[in-house]
Amino acid sequence: MELTSQIDVHLLRGCCLEAERSDLVAYQLEGWRNALNELSNPHLTAVIAEIKTGSRILRELADLSQVHRDRVPLILNPLNIILPCLSRSLRDITAHYEDRTRQKLKRWRHMYHTMTNEAGGLSLPGRFMAYNQYLSSLRDLLIRSPNFDLNMLEKLRRQIMQLREARGIPPPPIQIGPIARNDSLPYRDSDPESSRLQTFAALISLQNITDSTLGRAHLLPSPAVSDSSWMPSVSLGPHHPWGHLDIPINSKILFRRSFNDDQISLTVYRSGIDKSPYLLLRIFDQGTPWFSVRGAHELCIERDGSSLQFKRWSRTERRSKTWAVLHFMTWEELVLMHSTFLSLKARNGLTVRLGPEEYALCREHKLFQARVFDDGFKHSLIVYEDIATRGLRLHAAVWEGELRQCPVWTAFVTHQSASPTWLKRVSRHRVRLADVQLYVFCRQYRQQNQRRGAVGAFEINFVSEEAARRFEEVFYPPQGGPAAASTGV
CATH class of the missing domain: 2.30.29 (PH-domain like)
Known part of the structure; x- marks a missing residue:
């Protein structure tokens, strides 16, 4: 294996190693918080949250690098900057945690103030927030995200280098990857x-x-x-x-x-x-x-x-x-x-x-199905009820052709449907829903063409007048009892 590939594997495994170390440290601090009855302590809570976030980003970097292997060299030097510093911070927390010469509350306070002072006044949550912002920037650089900000990455790099110097961590010994050029940076x-x-x-x-x-x-x-x-x-x-x-x-x-x-x-x-x-x-x-x-x-x-x-x-x-x-x-x-x-x-x-x-x-029960005209397409609109949770959802699928039954969008029926104004019959064939969020799975579908009015009520145009009526009865049953399931109308 070439030297660069060996370095790639070493650093990316380092991401996984520090992610596991982060999980352990977060677990230790949660134990402290419970033992000290410090559940409302904002500083301790913030440190735990930031360490957990960093753990997720580190694993995400390792995962994404598998797909974007051609761009991994761009993040090798930045990783070589942060991983030793992050590792030292996590190991320092563990050392304070395991110090039996102090009571737990004094240990926590001593750790917090000591690590804040050594960082030039940067709070302990702020330190891990900076780590996470830096790692997030590396993720954006790796996947060529339009959110990548080179100036922000450089600002964070200097901050971490200062922290390395304060902790006596020597600078990275060698350049192990290319410096980011303008033609390698993310674009829209x-x-x-x-x-x-x-x-x-x-x-x-x-x-x-x-x-x-x-x-x-x-x-x-x-x-x-x-x-x-x-x-x-x-x-x-x-x-x-x-x-x-x-x-x-x-x-x-x-x-x-x-x-x-x-x-x-x-x-x-x-x-x-x-x-x-x-x-x-x-x-x-x-x-x-x-x-x-x-x-x-x-x-x-x-x-x-x-x-x-x-x-x-x-x-x-x-x-x-x-x-x-x-x-x-x-x-x-x-x-x-x-x-x-x-x-x-x-x-x-x-x-x-x-x-x-x-x-x-x-394990879903079909309550209703009918044809609708939806953004110029003919779709099948179905109302499903999940047997286990009793949750309801609307589901639009391709009505006919090669993609028949392929999902177009789905929307979960929330507590808003209990309002008598949530569903309104505006004509013989059309029904409007006052509050519904669509999750769309088809690029060609434009839900804005079905939105009406200032509040963006979603309009459903049924092929059949009978289908519109029976759809309304699914949610507002007549006094005689709930409507029977309707399909293929």
């Missing part, structure tokens, strides 16, 4: 297909399943014996070490999602050669990252309770085998991942067949 990607696919990142993020968007996310019942215990996600491989996967250059990250407290991550990217989506799983084995990759066209998906199972075909055994099992805390997350995968697979030129059983998300 004008590729509309890339822009569409990048939006899937928002769909899979737990941070987007919030009270403000959903009213209340629906927790899925645990398949484990104890209600407080969740089955872990698993990746069954086969797996390969870092750098041993033939991922084409110019591949683009579509989204990344972590599981099991980031012990497993899923990165979906578009190949720089065939433009098809691929799923990359990362696990850890004794602290070393291992990877497994499959094209969306090579996998089949099905729901099993709170999990999604991805299966591959084994040529040697001539049978289907489970590639991964990903567990979700909420029904909303599970739905979004399922719909995203279906859209990627159905619109992939390498896909030979997508069976109707894959489109069906089991």
